Amino acid sequence: MITQSLTRIGALLDTPAQYSSSIANVALNAEYAGVPDIFLRPNRNASGNSICTLVQSLRDIVALPITVEFDSASVEQACACIKAGADRIVVSTSALVEPDILSQLSDEVGRRSLVIGIETKRIRGREMIVTPEGASTGLPVFGWLGRAFQLGADGILLRGEEAQDAELLFQIANEFPASVAVAAGSVSPSRCVELADAGCNEIYVNVSGNTSATTVREWSACMNSYTSALPGEEASSVRSCI
Numbered sequence: 737m738i739t740q741s742l743t744r745i746g747a748l749l750d751t752p753a754q755y756s757s758s759i760a761n762v763a764l765n766a767e768y769a770g771v772p773d774i775f776l777r778p779n780r781n782a783s784g785n786s787i788c789t790l791v792q793s794l795r796d797i798v799a800l801p802i803t804v805e806f807d808s809a810s811v812e813q814a815c816a817c818i819k820a821g822a823d824r825i826v827v828s829t830s831a832l833v834e835p836d837i838l839s840q841l842s843d844e845v846g847r848r849s850l851v852i853g854i855e856t857k858r859i860r861g862r863e864m865i866v867t868p869e870g871a872s873t874g875l876p877v878f879g880w881l882g883r884a885f886q887l888g889a890d891g892i893l894l895r896g897e898e899a900q901d902a903e904l905l906f907q908i909a910n911e912f913p914a915s916v917a918v919a920a921g922s923v924s925p926s927r928c929v930e931l932a933d934a935g936c937n938e939i940y941v942n943v944s945g946n947t948s949a950t951t952v953r954e955w956s957a958c959m960n961s962y963t964s965a966l967p968g969e970e971a972s973s974v975r976s977c978i
Contacts, residue, residue: 842888
């Protein structure tokens with residue numbers, strides 16, 4: 737079921753394999769501009785240790801919530817990331833390989849900190865879970881999400897080419913009592929309205945499809961373009977939300 741009507745616009749930061757001061761500047765300026773939270777999407781070649789170092793470095797300078805994608809992660813790496821300062825972890829590929837990692841993580845970091853990340857594709861008329869490379873896993877979307885929630889996940893993040901499928905998003909939001917987020921990247925304000933109407937709780941965006949929003953002014957302009965299009969969108973400053 738759709739649990740809330742408020743849609744938050746967060747910052748999507750694609751990060752390099754190693755810590756970069758430019759990423760820190762982008763995150764800090766996003767916070768000053770009033771972005772309510774950030775989603776870190778590390779380079780696939782990034783090691784668990786480098787991701788934890790990045791999170792710790794950002795936590796030292798920003799107070800806003802940090803969600804981190806761990807495409808493939810061990811329980812130890814994911815727990816270390818939470819200890820380093822992440823608020824939520826998005827687990828995807830590792831859960832497909834070893835589903836029980838979700839229950840282990842839920843026990844270790846708490847259900848509220850665990851998000852299941854999915855990529856989907858319509859195959860022979862059915863919505864199926866696919867790998868980041870686009871290969872079918874043979875798992876139907878709703879069957880896999882149901883199992884993920886039984887094992888301890890508490891949120892859903894849609895990513896990939898079909899992440900902005902409003903019809904699928906609506907079905908997921910109505911089926912599961914969870915926060916539903918979309919890693920939208922560079923997306924039009926009108927498209928954000930469609931995603932919000934479908935039941936999306938969080939939409940992570942960036943500027944011009946990359947992390948070029950390096951100034952407070954650029955982030956403010958980015959956020960204003962979205963918040964003005966979304967009636968009731970949470971546009972309060974970060975400091976008032978902490």
